[in-house]
């Protein structure tokens with residue numbers, strides 16, 4: 001059964017936060033937690049938590065709370081974290097290298113198989129044990145290695161070209177850091193998630209200045 005069917009995007013967007021907190025609880029050897037305690041940690045109301053988690057099954061037990069490991073495993077499964085995703089990073093500059101060096105992604109199953117760049121000064125470098133290859137090899141690499149996710153970290157004027165190559169080679173997901181709306185053909189079987197650090201920063205600045213009017 002597809003547990004995500006009919007689940008709102010708002011609930012799906014909250015799941016990574018549950019996952020992060022539950023992981024922390026497990027690391028601290030905490031076996032069970034009530035929705036009230038979880039609510040104090042996570043910042044959602046207890047009723048919100050119960051409502052969210054009820055979407056996916058009957059987890060909590062009256063008077064016992066949630067079994068942390070069970071819930072963590074279940075949310076991991078809903079988030080698709082029960083397998084290893086093969087990823088490639090295109091653009092091995094500041095962001096590309098930061099992602100490759102962030103070991104958490106690997107821990108939760110996103111394995112960097114290759115990095116690609118056009119700059120001869122960067123090609124050949126090893127970032128966290130992954131060699132940066134010439135972009136000319138990307139097409140071949142994608143075809144042979146069954147890559148699941150392409151992480152776009154190139155300047156915005158190169159992003160669409162890279163995106164087209166990923167789609168052509170049947171990559172299933174794009175994590176796009178370039179500040180551009182990628183054009184995706186309607187029949188493409190691909191999911192795109194855009195990341196805009198600047199939007200988060202501008203939200204911060206707005207909230208810090210909410211006395212303007």
Ligand SMILES: NC(=O)c1ccc[n+]([C@@H]2O[C@H](COP(=O)([O-])OP(=O)(O)OC[C@H]3O[C@@H](n4cnc5c(N)ncnc54)[C@H](O)[C@@H]3O)[C@@H](O)[C@H]2O)c1
Pocket residue numbers: 090091092093094095096116117118119122135152153154155156158176177178179195196197198
């Ligand atoms: N999403 C965000 O929150 C966020 C934040 C900062 C920057 N960005 C964007 O992320 C991208 C990367 O930023 P950065 O700071 O890492 O830039 P950077 O200049 O440090 O790195 C970009 C790399 O891409 C390489 N490159 C250029 N054209 C290429 C191509 N056709 N194929 C392969 N490699 C190519 C360059 O040689 C360089 O190494 C930019 O589009 C930038 O605007 C996004």
